Amino acid sequence: xxxxxxxxxxxxxxxxxxxxxxxxxxxxxxxxxxxxxxxxxxxxxxxxxxxxxxxxxxxxxxxxxxxxxxxxxxxxxxxxxxxxxxxxxxxxxxxxxxxxxxxxxxxxxxxxxxxxxxxxxxxxxxxxxxxxxxxxxxxxxxxxxxxxxxxxxxxxxxxxxxxxxxxxxxxxxxxxxxxxxxxxxxxxxxxxxxxxxxxxxxxxxxxxxxxxxxxxxxxx
Numbered sequence: 001x002x003x004x005x006x007x008x009x010x011x012x013x014x015x016x017x018x019x020x021x022x023x024x025x026x027x028x029x030x031x032x033x034x035x036x037x038x039x040x041x042x043x044x045x046x047x048x049x050x051x052x053x054x055x056x057x058x059x060x061x062x063x064x065x066x067x068x069x070x071x072x073x074x075x076x077x078x079x080x081x082x083x084x085x086x087x088x089x090x091x092x093x094x095x096x097x098x099x100x101x102x103x104x105x106x107x108x109x110x111x112x113x114x115x116x117x118x119x120x121x122x123x124x125x126x127x128x129x130x131x132x133x134x135x136x137x138x139x140x141x142x143x144x145x146x147x148x149x150x151x152x153x154x155x156x157x158x159x160x161x162x163x164x165x166x167x168x169x170x171x172x173x174x175x176x177x178x179x180x181x182x183x184x185x186x187x188x189x190x191x192x193x194x195x196x197x198x199x200x201x202x203x204x205x206x207x208x209x210x211x212x213x214x215x216x217x218x219x220x
Contacts, residue, residue, distance in 0.1 A: 051161070051204045056185040058157040064177050066091045067148040072135045072155040072163055073098040076111060078181050082154045083112045085179065086122060091152055093122050097138045098129035132159075132206075136166035143174055150175045156183050158200055162207040169210075 069091035071082035079096055086094045096108065109119045126138040143151060155163050157180035167176060190196045 047208075048201065048204050051207065052185070052200055055157045055161065055180075055200070055203075058160060058178070058180040059182070060179045061177065064090050064152050064179060066150040066152045066175075066177055068092060068143070068146065068150075069094045069152045069154065070139050070142075070167075071096045072132070072153070072159070073100075074156065074159065075181070078154050078156065079108060080112050081179070081181055083114055083118075083123075085152060085154070087114075087118070093124065093146065095124045095126055095139065095142045097126040097135045097142075099125045099127050101127045132163055132166050135163065136170040139167055140170040143171055148174060150177065152177045152179050154179045154181065156181045158183060158185065158203050162203060162210055165207065165210045 064085070069082050069085050071078050071094065073079065073096060082094055082096065085091060099108070103125075105119050105123065105125055106116075108114075108123075108125070109116060114123075124142065126135075126142065129135040129138045139151075151174055153160070153163060153167065153176050160178050160180050164176060164178060185196065185200070190200075
C-alpha cells in the first residue's frame, strides 16, 4: 500500500516537472515578445522624430542652378514655384510630372500667369504618373531623353525624402537638388491640425517601405 502511494506520487511529480518548464518557457517567450514589441515601437517613434525634424527644417537652396527642373504635382504651389525657378534661369527646361490628363498646358499657364512662349518652348507636361513611383519613372525617362545631368526637384518638404529615394532609384546617374515647398510643420500647427500628423506618419511609413523595397518586395 505504501509502495503504491509512493509510486503514484512519483508519477504525478514526473508529470508536473515538464508542465512547470513549459509554463516558464511560455512566460519567457511572452516577455521576449513584449520586449521586442516595445523596442520596435520605440525605434519607430525615434525614427519618426528624426524624420519630422529633418523635413521640418528643410529649406530651399539659394540661387540653385541645374540643367533642368522637375515638379511633382500634388499642389499648385509646387507648380508656381517650378515656373518661378524656370523664369529665374535656375534651369533650362521644366517637367511637370503627374499632371491630370484632363488638365491642359494652357490651363496651367493661366494658373501660373505665365506667357504662352514660355510654356511652348520650355515646359513639358507628364500625364503618365499616378503616384510617386510613377513620377520617378516619368522623370527618369525625361532626363534620359534630354541628356540632363543636374536636376532641381520641387515637391513639398514632407514628400521630399520619399521622392528623392524613388527618383534616385530610377536614375542613379543624375544629380538631384532638392527644392522643398515649405509646408508649415511646427508643433503648434500640428496641434491645431491633427491631419498634419497623420500625413507625416503616412509619409514616414511609405518612406520606410521604399527604402526596404528591395528585400520586402512591397510596392507602393
